[in-house]
Amino acid sequence: MTEKIGVYVCHCGSNIAGTVDVADVAKWAAEQLKHRGVVIARDYKFMCSSLGQELIEKDIKELGLTRVVVAACSPHLHEKTFRNACKNAGLNPYLCELVSIREQVSWVHSDKVAATEKSKAIVAGGVERIIWHEPLTPLRVPIHPATLVVGGGIAGIQAALEIADGGTHVYMVEREPSIGGHMAQFDKTFPTLDCSACILTPKMVDVGNHPNITLLTWAEVTHVDGYVGNFQVTIRQKPRYIDTATCTGCGICQEKCPKKVVDEVFEAGLGYRKAVYTPFPQAVPKFPVIDRENCTFFQKGTCKACEKFCPTNAINFNQEETTLQIDVGQIILATGYDLFDARRIPQYGYGRLANVFTSLEFERLTNAAGPTGGKVFLRDGVTVPKSIAIIHCVGSRDKNYNNYCSSICCMQSLKFAHLAHEKTGAEVYNFYIDIRTPAKAYDEFYQRIMEEGTHFIRGRVAEVTDAARNPGEEGKLIIQAEDTLIGKQRRIPVDMVVLSAGLEPRHDAKDVGRMFGLSCSSDGWLIERHPKLDPVATMTDGIYIAGVAQGPKDIPASVAQGAAAAARVMGKIQQKEVAMEPIRATVNQDKCSGCRICNNLCPFSAILFHEDKMVSEVNPALCQGCGTCVAGCPAGAITGTGFSDQQILAQLEGLLLLNVKRLEPEPVPA
């Protein structure tokens, strides 16, 4: 017997001990697994506490433990903690195995006997497995100091500026012709009623002028390769048909362009732009783009008005799409959201009843730079509404559409109520199911809006209709809703309805997730590493998420997340290199028959075939450690470090030890 194994069973307070007889598990391990090398088995209230870790360290030093098994929580939570404890005591951290008897046992089973038996089996699995572990050294790879930020909304802008100010290079890729995101479309921001453009555009200009930022608008990421520290990113640069070296952004081309197009993106369908356009006057960069779909020259072959009038000859109809390859060390995704399509709730009449507006449309109506110059008009463009209904939770908190709370709609609707009062003097009715105003100065804002005389009616709106039942309702939109505070059905005729539509993941969020190796929650938001303690990191090392791409949130929270993601990126850059899990495949060239089956299995092209020797070899820098080649090798010539056949089969034997003692355990290696 060469290995000395220590087994540590955690109570996790009562989290584990409440369902599992931890003392019994430890006692059983000490007695029944003694012949497998277990020299000590202890149970302790909190293994992850410093005292618990000291206990392990002490045993390693005093008893000369060569292997450690900790039965506690998920390895995703505390594997690092116990590996560090081993390292501190001079034991290679990879000779420590954490088995989960909390997430997999105590929290999911209620039968104490069964839970204790299962815990024993899991501990046995860990003990059998650890025998076959080898000391490993993490691979150290250098971190490329440049960072990619995808998405130029407020979260991406904040992240890019923090990193660039920190002194390293940032590439920002934005799909639209200008950065600014949804925030650029708003007029005022709650609860301070700051002018959105006033606080946003200086930051946009900073991004545009920053020596450390390469701004790529009208561009999209098409491919991502590599791993933390060393990503190779392919970017598709769409043709602007404008030579940015000579364009001064004077705007004459936009004035002269004869083609008017409904602006579905920035003006939410309420206003027009030209076929050559910048989305809004403060756009960064200042260069316009020619929209090929609508440009008369591209469609009919004549016009070129923009070219004729351009004082600097910056128009270039021959520009082609280009692709760009960049190397970055880390990536921040701040890809934002789409607004819930209110047409999906037909009873609210959006798209059918002219004077039903979405929240984004109302934002544009109130915006001084918007299509009406900041005047709130009905769809006819001249009538000022005398009464406005604002409906909360449209497409949110509704299991027919989205279960979740969109987080911003309450405050946004309160803001709308204020703006409606200010700009029209109309009677305003807010239909809500709950008012949620939890952040700083939010509830005070709610109280202010109440004092301004807004009517609040609690109850989900059943229908918005133009079918009048009495003369007072003629020509109006009637809101049919239950007022749950008085327990009555109400019909309220109004001139204008604003639907506070919820936030939805970008329509292509799943594809983006796939491209960057992230997963999406069932609602479609990109998943963070831990919802509480690691909200901006993801399961893929080196890739971070910020802003609404991670879940609904308002501007302050998006900015905070952008900055948080930047801090994480800068921390890694400071370290200059990163330790990667040494989980890699290796080919035993003596056993390799050169069949090349593994070559085709690898999605990372990490397996090279040596034509001269007729054997394959794994490039450890490219190998990601999935182990598919290990399972596929017919000669058993490939070993997966950390997940070798022996380790997995031994764990299997351990797991089955209690129920059926039919397997002869493999001899312990000398």
Place this chain on the structure above:
Amino acid sequence: MSDQFEPVIIGFTCNWCSYRAADMAGTARMKYSPNIRLIRLMCSGRLDPTFVLKAFAGGADGVMITGCHPGDCHYVEQNYKAMRRFVILKKTLAQLGIETGRIKLLWASAAEGAIFTDEVNKFVEQVRELGPLQWPTSGGGLEKMFAMPEQMLVKEVSA
């Protein structure tokens, strides 16, 4: 204590989706049958079909293989390889006299704790109905099963 047969199920989970689904079930305290014991692999593509044979030979009554949804694999496409191997493995098991109902492939994302627990419960019931696996495992196990019958061995022929 009831006398009902309690099957032993071995579950192979991938590190990125389905192991996290199990973690998620734990965090959310979703109860499920204690008959399953999990082995974490980095990817469902790591599953060597012999692990499954070994599990059955070692006394498991059922084996559940779980991975990321197709298209969501952390390693791009390795779960598709697991899917193909699973089809062949099922045929092999049938030829060895093991009901194909004893093996299950499940896609579960990190967010699908509820799906994971539901499917575990369903699978345990399914295997419970099949009863204990009667496989000649005592003494020799797999080696004996797969041993070549003597008459098939090539015999030396004298000149």
